[in-house]
Amino acid sequence: MKHSLKISSLIIFAATVASAFTSCGNDSELFEEDWLYENKDKPTTLATRSIGWTEDNQGTQYPTLSTIISNPTFKQLAATAWTNTMNALTDSTRCEYGFMIYWKNNRLDFGQITAGPVVSGCEGTKGSWKPNLSTRESEICAVYHCHTPIPACCKSDKYRPTGLSTEDRNWSDLHGIPILAEDFVVNPIRYDANYRSLSHKTYESDLKQRVRQTI
Numbered sequence: 556m557k558h559s560l561k562i563s564s565l566i567i568f569a570a571t572v573a574s575a576f577t578s579c580g581n582d583s584e585l586f587e588e589d590w591l592y593e594n595k596d597k598p599t600t601l602a603t604r605s606i607g608w609t610e611d612n613q614g615t616q617y618p619t620l621s622t623i624i625s626n627p628t629f630k631q632l633a634a635t636a637w638t639n640t641m642n643a644l645t646d647s648t649r650c651e652y653g654f655m656i657y658w659k660n661n662r663l664d665f666g667q668i669t670a671g672p673v674v675s676g677c678e679g680t681k682g683s684w685k686p687n688l689s690t691r692e693s694e695i696c697a698v699y700h701c702h703t704p705i706p707a708c709c710k711s712d713k714y715r716p717t718g719l720s721t722e723d724r725n726w727s728d729l730h731g732i733p734i735l736a737e738d739f740v741v742n743p744i745r746y747d748a749n750y751r752s753l754s755h756k757t758y759e760s761d762l763k764q765r766v767r768q769t770i
């Protein structure tokens with residue numbers, strides 16, 4: 556009995572290993588995103604709140620994603636970032652563009668449009684864009700970035716899901732900062748020579764407003 560149990564375990568193990576090597580068809584999607592996590596400074600002391608804290612100045616109330624999306628300057632920058640992302644596509648490379656969204660003196664403010672790394676190849680590769688958290692961290696209210704088309708070097712059976720990636724969602728949860736991601740409406744996306752004419756839209760994170768920053 557014990558012996559046959561061992562044999563059946565071996566068979567299951569062998570089948571698992573075999574399927575791991577033969578299931579490449581299921582792995583053909585491109586994985587979006589590779590956000591680089593930054594360890595936020597961890598407090599070393601348990602400081603009391605500053606004297607002067609009152610209910611009146613209990614922290615910043617950040618704008619919601621719907622407020623940001625309806626802002627004319629945002630619309631202009633988002634359109635430019637998307638055009639840059641389309642223009643960056645070659646037969647074998649791609650590059651994401653994005654910008655930071657700030658809330659400063661009760662007004663929306665925006666960072667420069669920046670490029671992520673140029674990514675080559677197809678299966679198993681992923682585009683990315685890194686939010687700049689180094690300056691004005693308390694003024695960040697959201698981030699915006701564009702996902703790329705699929706390059707021509709990918710065969711038609713290669714694809715990736717559209718919308719926020721798992722890394723996007725994890726980053727938003729980790730930092731308590733909402734994410735806007737421009738991506739194609741069709742899901743999943745494959746290589747299409749007419750990618751410039753495909754419909755795209757702004758996808759939103761589950762978090763619609765940055766967690767209030769207390770003083």
Ligand SMILES: [Zn+2]
Nearest residue numbers: 588720723736
């Ligand atoms: Zn993303």
